[in-house]
Amino acid sequence: MKKILIITYQFPPDNIIAAYRPLAYARNFPKHGLETTVVTHLWEKTPDQSAWQYHDSGTSPFLEEVEHYKVYRVPREQTWHQKLYLSLIKVPGLSKVMTFLLNVFGFFDLDLIASYLCFKRFLRSHLKDHSYDCVLTLYSPFYNLRLAHWVEQQYRIPFVTDWRDLHDLRLGNESFVPSIKDRIYLSIQERYIKKYLKHALFVTAAGVFWAEYLGNLTNKKGFEITNGYDETLFDDVSPYVSEKFLISHIGTLYPDQNIEIFFKGLALFLEEKATDDVLVSFVGLKGNMLEQIEKMASKYVKHGIVRCEGRVERHKALELKKSSHVLLYPCWLGTKGIYSGKIFEYIGSQRPILLAPGDKDFLEKTIIEGNLGSAAYEPEGVRDYLDLKFQEWKQYGDVLYDGDKNMVNSYSREVQAEKLANYIKRELIKGNDLV
Numbered sequence: 001m002k003k004i005l006i007i008t009y010q011f012p013p014d015n016i017i018a019a020y021r022p023l024a025y026a027r028n029f030p031k032h033g034l035e036t037t038v039v040t041h042l043w044e045k046t047p048d049q050s051a052w053q054y055h056d057s058g059t060s061p062f063l064e065e066v067e068h069y070k071v072y073r074v075p076r077e078q079t080w081h082q083k084l085y086l087s088l089i090k091v092p093g094l095s096k097v098m099t100f101l102l103n104v105f106g107f108f109d110l111d112l113i114a115s116y117l118c119f120k121r122f123l124r125s126h127l128k129d130h131s132y133d134c135v136l137t138l139y140s141p142f143y144n145l146r147l148a149h150w151v152e153q154q155y156r157i158p159f160v161t162d163w164r165d166l167h168d169l170r171l172g173n174e175s176f177v178p179s180i181k182d183r184i185y186l187s188i189q190e191r192y193i194k195k196y197l198k199h200a201l202f203v204t205a206a207g208v209f210w211a212e213y214l215g216n217l218t219n220k221k222g223f224e225i226t227n228g229y230d231e232t233l234f235d236d237v238s239p240y241v242s243e244k245f246l247i248s249h250i251g252t253l254y255p256d257q258n259i260e261i262f263f264k265g266l267a268l269f270l271e272e273k274a275t276d277d278v279l280v281s282f283v284g285l286k287g288n289m290l291e292q293i294e295k296m297a298s299k300y301v302k303h304g305i306v307r308c309e310g311r312v313e314r315h316k317a318l319e320l321k322k323s324s325h326v327l328l329y330p331c332w333l334g335t336k337g338i339y340s341g342k343i344f345e346y347i348g349s350q351r352p353i354l355l356a357p358g359d360k361d362f363l364e365k366t367i368i369e370g371n372l373g374s375a376a377y378e379p380e381g382v383r384d385y386l387d388l389k390f391q392e393w394k395q396y397g398d399v400l401y402d403g404d405k406n407m408v409n410s411y412s413r414e415v416q417a418e419k420l421a422n423y424i425k426r427e428l429i430k431g432n433d434l435v
Contacts, residue, residue, distance in 0.1 A: 002133040002428055003035045005157075007123075007148070009115065009141050011040035011071070014052070015314060017251075017341035021164055021227060022138055024413035025420065030068040032421035037132070039122065041115065042073040054078050061122055074122045082114035103185065106192045108167075109141040116143035123147065127155050134201070134424055135159040142167065142189075149196040160424060161197060162225065163205040163214060164341075172209055172336035194218055201427040204420060207362060209337035225420050227341040228413035229348030237315070239322035244279040245393050247354075247386070248324040250317050251284045251342040257330040259293065262356040263300040265382020270301060273390070280306045283320060321349040325399045326389050327373075331359035339363060344411050347372060352389060352399055356382050370407035 008022040022038065029036040042061070046053040055075035064071040085102075089095040102110055109116065135157050137144040148159040167189050170176040178186060194217065197203060202221040205211040215222025247266075253259065270278065280301075282293050290308050297306035321327065327346045332338040343363060346353050347370075358364035358375030367373045374385045389399045409415065 001033050001035045002425065003037070003131070004029060004134045004136055004424065005132040006036065006038045007119065007135060007137045007144055008038065008040050009112070009138070009144065011038060011043070014041075014043045017227075018164055020230070020341070020413070021162075024228065024230065024417045025136065025162075026066075026069045026071070028414050028417035029421050032418055033425060034421055036069040037130075038069065038071045039119065039126070040071060040073060041118075042075045052076065072122070072126065074118050077114055077118050079114040079117050081117060085110060085113055103188050106146060106195075107143075108189065108192075109143050112141050112143060115141070116146070119143075119147060120150065123151060127151070127157075132157055133428055136424070137161050139163045139167075140165055142192075145193065145196040148200070149198075152199050158199075158201050158428070160201050160427075161203050162420070163203065163210055164227065165206070166210050166213070166337060167193065169335065169338060171213065172338065174334050174336075190217060202423065204423070205337075207337040207339050213337075223419075223423055225416050226411060227339060227344050228411045228416045229345045231348075231409075231412045231414050233345065233348055234318060234322055237318045237322050240319065242279070242323055242325070245277055245390050246279050246281065246324045247326045247328055248281040248283065248320050249328040249330075250281075250320055251340065252286055253282070253289045253293065253330075255289070255292075256332055256335070258333065258357055259330050260296065261377070261379060262328060262330060262354075262382055263296050264379035265356065265376065265386065267300040268379050268383040269386040269390070270305070275302055275305055278305055278390075281320065281324075282306065282308045283317060284309070284311050286310065318345075318349075321345060321351065324351055325393055326386065327351050327353045329353060329355055329363075331355050331357055331361075331363055331375075333357045333359055333377075336361060347403075347408055347411050350401060350403055350408060352401055354382070354385055366407070366411075370404040372403045372408070 006022055006025055010016060010019040011022055012019050026036050026038050042055065044053050055077055057077055059075040061072055061074045064073060088098055099110060107113065135148055135151050137148040137159060139145060139161055145161060148161060151157050152159050166172065168186060197218040197220060200220055202223060203211065203214045203218060204223045204225040205214055206225065206227050208224045211222035211224045266280065285293060285308055290310060294308050329343055329346065339362060353367055353373030355364055355367055355375040357377045364375045367375060376382045376385060392399045
């Protein structure tokens, strides 16, 4: 059995969607012939549970033995390098100069300098006594690329990089015209991506556009490994029977997502409906997006129809997914390659999905071909789909769903992890044949 070391910043109990991608690899790689060890941070809450705590310099890493894989948890320290940087950027006029100089030397995660140094220190010690056939690093943060390059140079361990994001999402935007400043910054980043990935076996990314872009940039093979949903995600989730026709958006919203199309369509849909029958729930809003959604809701519909909340406990969010009659997702129209992790949990919930607007790309193709929902670009399209599902709910007590189960299953994290495991094993076998 080949041995693989996964280096990842995000990992449970860090409860964000990015943490579940490496978790899926750790859980599933051993099923496909890869003995798996994970290196991540020691994620512990502060006593008041309000944030992730930093540890004293004397805190030791520890090994957590999990069924089928191991996890080394590296303490989160605020090193003197990080403290110095945070002090210097407070000096007027020095912040931009410091940032630029550090970028020139290949440091881009400036708030994570300490994290990078803690990981490198641990790896230097760990790799003296432990051998691996391959390293897998997950982007972001950027420093994981630097670590992978360093490990390959120092210990001659081949590596793969897996990208759940692109280094600049604007690159997928059809209307993006980089300024001179943007071009300088991007050229520096891309110089280091080429350098760090020069000896990578291959690259993977969460979308075809990103995989092709990175493959072309680095002259490496690029493969798509989408995000996904855990096959057991909803096993212990019991949907509740909503007394109202329930439309939900669960997860973060960003300013570039055009939610106004939905609200205009919702207003048309409600013109001839008893408003007491309808509830629209936005859960997981962050920052000023909560205030913006509340403001837009008051512009288009009566008070009480739209309910807005910040982040909620995960089980509650899953219950809401399974209980909703329509799951709403506004795509990043005009920007290629952005497939939010939550859309795959939507798919896994096997509830109707409304893309408003659609993306004229991967997500829309998946939703339409799989009979998983609909896409709308105009308010009338939103109205028509909501009306269809509302009538089903009125007649049958629930909405109808006849999604393609094979397509749904293909987006489980288990299937995506198996794909990546097979790519890795194939490249390792090729490497052995050349020795």
